[in-house]
Amino acid sequence: MNFELTPQQKAVQQSARQFAQTVLQETVLEDDAAGRFPEEAYKKMGEMGFVGLPFPKEYGGQGGDYLSYVLALEEISKINSSVGIAYSVCTSLYSGALINDGNEEQKKKYLPEVLSGKKMGSFCLTEPDAGSDAAGCKTTAIWNGKEYILNGLKCFITNGPLADYYMVVALTNPELKTKGLDIAFNYLKEREQFGKPLYKNQYLAFKMAELETEIEMAQYMLYKAATDKQEGRSYSVPAAKAKMVCTDAAMHVATEAVQMLGGNGYMKEYHVERMLRDAKITQIYEGTNEIQKLVISGNMFRK
Numbered sequence: 001m002n003f004e005l006t007p008q009q010k011a012v013q014q015s016a017r018q019f020a021q022t023v024l025q026e027t028v029l030e031d032d033a034a035g036r037f038p039e040e041a042y043k044k045m046g047e048m049g050f051v052g053l054p055f056p057k058e059y060g061g062q063g064g065d066y067l068s069y070v071l072a073l074e075e076i077s078k079i080n081s082s083v084g085i086a087y088s089v090c091t092s093l094y095s096g097a098l099i100n101d102g103n104e105e106q107k108k109k110y111l112p113e114v115l116s117g118k119k120m121g122s123f124c125l126t127e128p129d130a131g132s133d134a135a136g137c138k139t140t141a142i143w144n145g146k147e148y149i150l151n152g153l154k155c156f157i158t159n160g161p162l163a164d165y166y167m168v169v170a171l172t173n174p175e176l177k178t179k180g181l182d183i184a185f186n187y188l189k190e191r192e193q194f195g196k197p198l199y200k201n202q203y204l205a206f207k208m209a210e211l212e213t214e215i216e217m218a219q220y221m222l223y224k225a226a227t228d229k230q231e232g233r234s235y236s237v238p239a240a241k242a243k244m245v246c247t248d249a250a251m252h253v254a255t256e257a258v259q260m261l262g263g264n265g266y267m268k269e270y271h272v273e274r275m276l277r278d279a280k281i282t283q284i285y286e287g288t289n290e291i292q293k294l295v296i297s298g299n300m301f302r303k
Contacts, residue, residue, distance in 0.1 A: 005067075005071070008064075008068065009065070009067060009068050009071060012053070012064070012068040012071055012072055013068075013071040013072065013074075013075060015048065015072075016050060016071065016072035016073075016074075016075035016076055017075040017078075019044075019045070019048065019050075019075075019076075020075050020076050020078060020079040020080070021079060023041050023044065024038065024041055024076065024079045024080045024083060025079050025080075027041075028079060028080045028271075028274075029268060029269065029271075029274075031080070031082075032082075032268075032274050033268070037082065037083075037086065037162060038080070038083065039162070041083065042083060042086065042087070042117060042120075043117045043118065044117070045076070045083075045087065045117055046115070046116045046117010046118060047116070047117060049062045049064075050069075050072050050076070050087070050117075051087065051090055051091055051095075051114070051115050051116070051117050052091075052095075052115030052116065053068055053069040053072060053091070054066045054068070054069040054091070054230075055095060055099060055111070055115055056099075059099070059107050059108065059111040059112060059115065060111055060112030060113070060114075060115040060116055061111075061115050065230050066226045066227075066229050066230040067223060067226045067227060067230055069091060069226075070222060070223065070226040073087055073088055073091075074219075074222075078182075081275070081278035081279075081282070082278065085158060085281075085282075085285070086120070086158070086159050086162070089121070089122060089123050089158045089159050089286070090114055090120055090121045090159065093121075093123035093158075093167065093286065094114065094121030094122060094123055094159075094165065094167045095111060095114060095115060095121060097123075097167050098110060098111055098167070099111075110165055113164075114164075114165065119164040119165065120159055120162050120163045120164055120165075121159065121163060121164070121165045121166070121167060122157050122158060122159035122160050122162075122163035122165070122166050122167065123157070123158055123159070123166075123167045123169075123286065124154040124157050124160075124166050124167060124168040124169060125137075125154075125169045125286065125287075126154065126155055126156045126157070127139060127152065127153055127154055127155065128153055128155055137152075137169055137170065137171055138152055138153075138171075139151065139152025139153065139154065139168065139169070139170040139171065140152060140170055140171050140172075141168075141170040141171070141172050142172070143172070148172075150168065150170060152170060154168065156285070158285055158286060181208075181211055181212065181215060181253050181257065183257060183261075183270065183271055183272055183275075185208065187260065187261055187264075187270075188204055188205075188208065188260065198260075204260060207256060207260070211252070211253050211256055214249050214252065214253065215249060215253060217245070217249075218242075218245050218246045218249040218250075219246075221238075221241055221242040221245045221246065222242045222246055224238055224242070225238035225239045225241070225242040236295065236299075237295060237296060237299045240287075240292040240293075240295040240296050241292070241296060243287065243289070243292050244289045244292040244293065244296070246282075247279070247282040247283045247289060248283065248289065250279040250282055251276075251279045251280060251282075251283055253279075254272060254275045254276040254278075254279040255276060255279075257272040257275065257276075258272050258273060258276055
């Protein structure tokens with residue numbers, strides 16, 4: 001498998017990196033402290049084409065490839081993972097579901113303004129009694145001859161307070177069921193103890209080597225899943241593996257970064273305490289890692 005990025009993919013990656021390090025970095029601490037979502041910055045992402053990257057131009061997308069979208073999402077999430085999560089829900093879960101399962105009328109009506117960043121979509125899966133288990137969904141959508149009647153409860157709706165449109169998972173037939181590492185790196189280079197930089201401590205240097213390797217392994221899993229989708233291959237299991245590995249890696253790296261910074265790891269101005277909180281939710285939202293293991297093991301034992 002060739003992991004060399006094309007010139008177009010590198011351009012998207014660089015553009016997203018520059019946007020994140022200038023626009024998002026400027027307010028990330030204030031936004032986190034205020035519990036505020038940077039709506040204007042998100043709209044700018046839409047104007048720059050990030051939200052609609054992997055979708056056809058006829059629906060307001062950019063006609064790009066899925067790996068380019070993943071690269072942009074990666075750069076955005078390094079600086080502000082809250083924006084990264086909102087971005088991924090709009091693009092992967094809301095828009096992706098419409099592209100895969102919506103009819104032409106729905107695609108033309110509900111995609112363009114979301115892909116342009118003017119409006120936001122959400123994804124409603126989790127229920128009080130079913131968690132992230134889509135097969136355990138109790139919400140129903142029953143056709144009465146004129147329209148569907150939606151009945152049920154949803155909770156923990158990502159993008160919920162900000163969304164204009166809601167993608168709701170429901171049963172139509174109830175009878176059938178089915179970047180914390182960078183901060184730690186700079187800290188170890190600049191901070192001195194016993195007359196030498198912290199990275200001269202072999203234990204810390206080796207720990208950084210392990211974390212760097214763990215991140216790269218997770219990236220390969222992510223890019224493999226993105227490429228499978230892009231090339232039209234089955235990607236549900238590769239995506240489950242990537243989600244599990246990447247989020248576990250994020251949590252591990254963020255935890256170690258806090259540990260390496262010591263007391264400073266708890267200080268907001270060093271960013272890693274926020275990254276630790278952000279990393280934890282990725283193991284839970286839109287399908288817990290336990291659900292990903294069910295998907296993976298289920299596929300193994302069906303063979």
